[in-house]
Amino acid sequence: MTEIPENHCIVYDCAPVLLVGGGEISAKSLELLAVFPGKFVAADGGVAHILDANHQPEAVIGDFDSLTPDLLSALPSECLHRISEQDSTDFEKAISRIDAPLILAVGFTGGRLDHELAVLHGMLAFPERVCILIGAEDILFLAPPxxxxxxxxxxxxxxxxxxxxxxxxxxxxxxxxxxxxxxxxxxxxxxxxxxxxxxxxxxxxxxxxxxxxxxPNEHLDRVTSSLLRVSSHGVRWPARAK
Missing domain, CATH: 2.60.120.320 (Thiamin pyrophosphokinase, thiamin-binding domain)
Structure with a gap:
C-alpha cells in the first residue's frame, strides 16, 4: 500500500466502471452488484459491499478511516490506494482517479444528508467524469451539454x-x-x-x-446508453480549472 500523489489516475477502462461507497445498498444496487460485468472500485469502506457480493475490487481508494484490520488483511496490497489528505471526500478521491466513459456509483445515498450533499459537490467538482448516482428510487446525473x-x-x-x-x-x-x-x-x-x-x-x-x-431508477439502462453516446462523441464537460 502506497500513498497516491494528487491527480494521479488509478483505474483506466474503455467500459463503464462500478464505484461502490460504504453507504446503504438499495435493491437496485444489489442487483447491479450481482450482474455488473466490468471493474469494481471501492471508495474506502465500500469494499465490504464488493466482497459481500463475491467480487474483487480493481482498486480501493480513500483515506482508509473506514477500513477495519480484517478488511485490510483480506485485500491484496496492490489494490490499496491510500490518499490521506482531508480536503476532499472519499467519493472525490475515487471519482477523480477513474478514467472511464461512464462511472456507475452505488452506496452513496440513503444515509446522512451531509454525506449525500458532499457527493453532489463531488459531481460538480469533477464534471469531466460522467457519473450516474444510483439510489433506492432514483438515478441522478450531471447533465452534459x-x-x-x-x-x-x-x-x-x-x-x-x-x-x-x-x-x-x-x-x-x-x-x-x-x-x-x-x-x-x-x-x-x-x-x-x-x-x-x-x-x-x-x-x-x-x-x-x-x-x-x-x-426513476427503472430507466438506468436508457440513461446509461445515452451517456455512453455522449462520452463516445466527445461532448462531455472539460475538467474545471483547479
Missing part, C-alpha cells in the same frame, strides 16, 4: 440546478424554455415527459455543468 433520451410518456423528469445555468428542453410537459435556473431562484423538479402513449424523444441542453437530472 446535450443529451437525448427516449422515455415512456408521463415519466417523472426532474432537473435541479446546483448553480446558475440556462436550460432548454424538448419532449417535456413543461418546457424549460431557455430560462435561467439557480437554487433559490428557479428549479425544475416534478416535471414529466409529455403525456400520451409509447415513448417520447426528450432532449436537454444546458450551458454549463451545474444541472442535475433525476429520473
Amino acid at each position: 446535450h443529451i437525448d433520451l427516449d422515455l415512456p410518456a408521463g415519466t417523472r423528469f426532474s432537473v435541479m440546478p446546483l448553480a446558475l445555468v440556462i436550460a432548454e428542453s424538448e419532449g417535456l410537459r413543461w418546457p424549460l424554455g431557455g430560462h435561467e435556473y439557480a437554487p433559490g431562484f428557479r428549479i425544475g423538479t416534478s416535471n414529466e415527459v409529455q403525456p400520451g402513449e409509447g415513448e417520447v424523444a426528450v432532449s436537454l441542453d444546458v450551458d454549463r455543468p451545474t444541472m442535475l437530472v433525476i429520473l
Whole structure:
C-alpha cells in the first residue's frame, strides 16, 4: 500500500466502471452488484459491499478511516490506494482517479444528508467524469451539454440546478424554455415527459455543468446508453480549472 500523489489516475477502462461507497445498498444496487460485468472500485469502506457480493475490487481508494484490520488483511496490497489528505471526500478521491466513459456509483445515498450533499459537490467538482448516482428510487446525473433520451410518456423528469445555468428542453410537459435556473431562484423538479402513449424523444441542453437530472431508477439502462453516446462523441464537460 502506497500513498497516491494528487491527480494521479488509478483505474483506466474503455467500459463503464462500478464505484461502490460504504453507504446503504438499495435493491437496485444489489442487483447491479450481482450482474455488473466490468471493474469494481471501492471508495474506502465500500469494499465490504464488493466482497459481500463475491467480487474483487480493481482498486480501493480513500483515506482508509473506514477500513477495519480484517478488511485490510483480506485485500491484496496492490489494490490499496491510500490518499490521506482531508480536503476532499472519499467519493472525490475515487471519482477523480477513474478514467472511464461512464462511472456507475452505488452506496452513496440513503444515509446522512451531509454525506449525500458532499457527493453532489463531488459531481460538480469533477464534471469531466460522467457519473450516474444510483439510489433506492432514483438515478441522478450531471447533465452534459446535450443529451437525448427516449422515455415512456408521463415519466417523472426532474432537473435541479446546483448553480446558475440556462436550460432548454424538448419532449417535456413543461418546457424549460431557455430560462435561467439557480437554487433559490428557479428549479425544475416534478416535471414529466409529455403525456400520451409509447415513448417520447426528450432532449436537454444546458450551458454549463451545474444541472442535475433525476429520473426513476427503472430507466438506468436508457440513461446509461445515452451517456455512453455522449462520452463516445466527445461532448462531455472539460475538467474545471483547479
